[in-house]
Amino acid sequence: MQEKRRCLGEQMWLTEIKEDTMRQDRIKWLVVEMVEAFIKDNTKTFTKIAEIVTLGPVMEREPYRKLLSSFIHDLDNSRILDINLLQGLAQLIQSASPGFLVSDDLINVLSFLRTRLEGTHQYSSEHLCHLTLAVSRILDVMADHKIQDLDRVLEHEPLSVVLSGLRGSSDPYLMYQACYAFQALQYVPDDETALQAVLGHSTGVVDILAKISSVMKLDLGSVLEGLEKLQEIAVSTIGIAGTVYEGAGSLLESGQEVLESLKEGLGSGWKKPWYPAVRAAYAFVQAGQLKDLKQLIVKAPCRQDPLFQWGVCQLLGEIAVDTVWAVAVRQQAIYLLGHLYREGQEWGCDESVKAWMLTILNNLGSISDQVINQYALALLQELDSGNTPRTQHPYPLRSRLPFPDSPPILTKVQDIPYMEYELHKLRMQRLKDVQLSIYIAPMAKANLQASDDEVHSLMDKFQEFLASDRQVMLILGDSGAGKSTFNKHLERRLWAEYKRGGPIPLFINLPALERPAKDLMGEQLREHNFSDRQIQELKRHRQFIVICDGYDESQLTVNLHNTNSFNTSRQWKVKLVISCRSQYLGQDYRDRFVPSTDGHYNHSGVELFQEVIIAPFSTEQIKDYVEQYVPLEPRTWRAQDYMDKLTTIPNLMDLVKNPFLLSLALEALPGVVEGKQDLSTIRITRARLYDTFVKHWTNVNKRRLQSNALSTADRIVYNELLDMGFVSKSIDYCTRLALAIFEQQDGNPIVHYIHDKNSWKAQFFGQDAEVRLLRDSSPLTRTGNLHRFLHRSMLEYFLSCAVFDPTLCSQGTFSLSPLSSSS
Template sequence: SQDAAVKDHAANVLQCLIQEGAATTSTTTTAISYLLKSRLPLPDSSPLLNRVQNIPYLEYDLHKFRLQRLEDSRQRIYIPPMAKANLQAHDDDLFPLMEKVQEFLAGDREVMLVLGDSGAGKSTFNLELEHTLWENYGRHGTIPLFLNLPTIDNPAQDLIEKQLQYHNFSNDQIQEMKLHREFVLICDGYDESQLKINLHSTNQFNQRGQWKVKMVVSCRSQYLGQDYRSRFQPQSVNRYLPSTKNLLEEAVIAPFSKQQVEDYVARYVPLEPRPWVTEDYMRMLTTISNLMDLVTNPFLLTLALETLPDIIEGKQDLSTIRIARVQLYDAFIVRWLSVNKRRLENNALSDHERDVFDQLLDAGFISMGIDYSTRLASAIFEWQDGNPVVQYTHLHDRNTWKVEFFGADPVARLLLESSPLTRSGHYFQFVHRSMLEYFFSRVIFSPPQVDDIFGPRAETASHALSSLDPKNPLFQRDLLKEPSIILFLCDRVKLNPDFEQKLRSAIDQSKTDADAATAATNAITILVKAGVPFHGADFRGVKVPGADLSGGQFDSAQLQGADLTGANLSRSWLRQADLSQAQLKGVRFEELPYLEVAATANKCAYSPDRRMLAVAAGLFDGWIEVYDTSTWTRIHRIHVGWMHISSVAFSSDSQLMVSGDDKNVVRIWDTKNGEQLFAMEGHTEAVVSVAFSPRDIQAASASDDDT
């Protein structure tokens, strides 16, 4: 029993003290039957006693650490995410992520990989997981340890030791935990650390004499290649034996549902004084075209909620507003800097600080703040290859590039305090990885400043690429490794026609200048992803090796002699394109072309004469798009309204189309002009399927109301 074990241990300790006392004193003792019947002389020195007194009380320090981490991991808003099993799983086959991770922790597998798009809430979930595990922690239980991987130098070795030392545990305590405790490692930001290694293997976790752990690792989906599992799969002790495949589990965070968006808004509103109530925010989100489809992740939803007052200011018809992702960032940054400008205006500054602040006001505080963050993003990519965390200590870094941004210069100090950056000790980083990517995209193209971010665009020349400066990152960096930056630049193409022309010029320059190949590859990738068509384009002799041209429109394009080495041409339209003498080594054709519709495609149907394809799209905002199958050009784009269209079908003569939606309505459409002819009500729940009778005399519908 435990009492017997304690008694035996006490007897052994006292026996050692007897022996030490006998060795250090001339006092004699006699054998006794019970250890505590005789009082022994206190030894002047006891090595064993010294060892006992010098052992730090681990559980007490863990208790203090637990309280600190419970405070640090507390979330202002947390909506439990849903997830699917892997990247290939169906989007409708979802489960609560927290429950799945708890099952993993209770099972035999050793690594759980949590994937998700930028802003999907991976870090938020990881902090909530840590918080939950610490709340349920018992004495001598499994220890949760949150690791922000970008802040750890060389995480391939001694990962746990480094983090525990950072939290001020002693070497003796660390050894005690290594030998006798188990850990749940919550590894956040694998992609931000730009790691390519298997942390489980390089740290020798769960091998004899090593740390006993379960790992939860988060990573952006876009960061991984096709063979990513080997980076996370626990390896056999004998490297010549095959991996144990059942030790790795995966989950992919799903976009927010409409209900999750509403739950988030309901928790967002009470946090601070807001101009509207929850119902007002939801009405704005649902009225502004495509906004609900854009804000299906927590970070973009937060940006939208913060900027909605600016978006609708002075607007009468909200349904005419269309918003790009980059515009949310533009508006958020202006709002952030405006708030900090007002803060400094109201603060009690020293005379010198007031002079510096006045200089910034004269120069344009918001533009200076944007310039500061843009230059910082450029430096992070130049000096740290995009690693988002900057470590700065003045004595160590006073002669490095970092001093320009974090040093004692009063202008830099005010701009640092006003920028969307967070600080933890000596570590600085943008409030979100996507903020770093947003500002770096501004290094490549700096949009003209406009009074109304969401208003019509004037034809204003840009200076960012006016002379095609070879120092521009477009010429120097492979942007295909940075898909989020590509997306920001795609939005710029749609909003700024001048930028499109500059990118076309970069492509043309590669025909005669081999040094422009990187710029041309980046440029054509951006344009293709932005949906720019290149039918009949003159691309003779262009050098775009490795370009991602998937889904591009190149019908009748002249590609003679073009360098397309390693390019991705899957799903591209290449009818009558001339590829004679083009360099095609390593080109990937793979899938056939596909259509990109306005929003998530729900159902599609061919007309009986095969001349039309109808697509019902939109998770919440319902559209029907009709395409001519001979050219795949869009004939009609019908905005049905705020609803989910579940089914669409054609009449036998292809003259009519029928649709069903979650507003419980069956609608009949004219395929010639796209006009609605009839709206038939009667169902009490969502319509899930529709069809015409063979002679088109009747239309049938099925509903969740069992009719």
């Protein structure tokens, strides 16, 4: 009952895993981490080897080949043969998925094993047996037509000689393994393939080989038919009497007879049917078709051959000792051994086979599993009259190493956070956070000098950048032009399209970072709770699409691509997108963004740089925006009502080509036109839109300051302003400054905008009206950084207001229309 519950639990777990791709990926990642940990470990104990080779069937090609190379390297460099490594290597090779092995792998392993066989057989019987068993397993893989490049002169014949030389051993088990390995070698498709070797003896061989190869289809009838025809060909071609297959001779008595009876065939390279029959038996076991295995045992044409019987007995012993099988199945394997011993009329004619059965039972009686060892010992006591010596077989009965109860490698790596899962969590969080209620795809022009009519889709320009070799894309635009909105939409789109292992989108609000010039990536990833170890792994192995928002707000003047050494040796691999206000940059701004190329003179890589300017909204874009705006909440106005007001109020359409100002205008319009019949008279009340803008823009700057990295002094002043009323204090400052400008310039306020790399300045013709305000005790004037920030916001306010009645000059000089008395 307990075993049944365990099986049901495993089935439920497997079902869950099949439906959860993220958990599947975590398991794959854990396998890779375990391989890396094993390779780096200098103390490869039996437990660690048994643990890592168990993963062979579920490995992907790259980690499998790395592990295989590690095993081969360690064995090749060991002075004393490491039996555990040897067993692990054989098991790893047997578990290879199609296409994972190449010819050189197995040929090199065979060459190593042959050399060790030649050098150790005189000194260590146990080592010799393990080496021969490993050779058998490697040749089994090659005989399954996975590898076909074994050179007859360099490897095939020398290995045949070595194996044939083992016939002089007095160890019957070793003799069987040598004979098995020799037959496996005959079935390996060398440069004279199995097909070519047999074609001269029989027509229809292709059909026969097809039948034999149908073992992989696990059809019992086809297997038996193929073995029958192969047996007929072997008997008629080689001329071996049928009595040879009736078990003449005794390995137990002389240790030679069976091998001597096959002497001619052993030395000539003839293939014997018992080998593919044993391979078929193993295939049925691997597929879990134990009923077909029983039928094969009693119906195989070569069932009387002692070597076939030896192979089957060994297989049943391996099932009995293998904890992968249920206890009931293991007991059935032991029972079948006893049944064949007692009642098999065609079994045990050769005494060596019966002796081998008793040896297997004796070995099973010594294992730690009490249920199995007691079952085996009871059967042994029943079968053995006491005349057979109770010798303990020195070689373990196992086809694979047992998985340890306490896996040390898994314990070491399982607590390491899975990178792809961490990225999955970040992806889901960003998709949740980045929600845009309104989005109009912006258009862009090539540079500041290009006409507003020469525009293209900004997203198309980004896709061109992504597909090109360029490394930096600069997005410029006026305040409120939609740079941040596009950046957020771009991030969301990239996350929505993200594929595991692909480029990782990373949105960075530059003003929120303390050291963007030196640690842009690390600082942002730590904000997303990635550990330093994970950050280093991402740095080494992954590519990023980095979206830097607010270059101007962070007061940066450095080239982020160069200061962070992006896309250089052993550094971050990125495609860098940077947005900045057009007004922030001077005439030679490109040096801040164009990547430097390698070389002594550190030349600028203009070909790695792309620039775009966000264009003002067109009438169609304004209409699309309004149609998305109206359904967001209950309103009395329809989209057409808004469009009528926007087109009727003088100069208003020029203002709302800026997306941010469009949003403010739509919010203010119902109140502005309330009760007005003639919209053309609303010119004198436009100040209500300014008031709306000032309130909203002040709130925007309040939020920006909250997320920015302020100095201690600035943070104190900021908190003080919050207590006093941030919005009201800011509006009061801007209002009094506007009034001072108006008064100082005799009602004709002229503002000349000048960019200075350390601050934002407004020069007023006549006297500097700001001087009086700077003597004010307002908290705004006590710290330079905070004051410059709000000073810039005030300028943006004036720049926006100027659009209502523009008289702009090429040098950046413009007039401000007087506000109405209602302002």
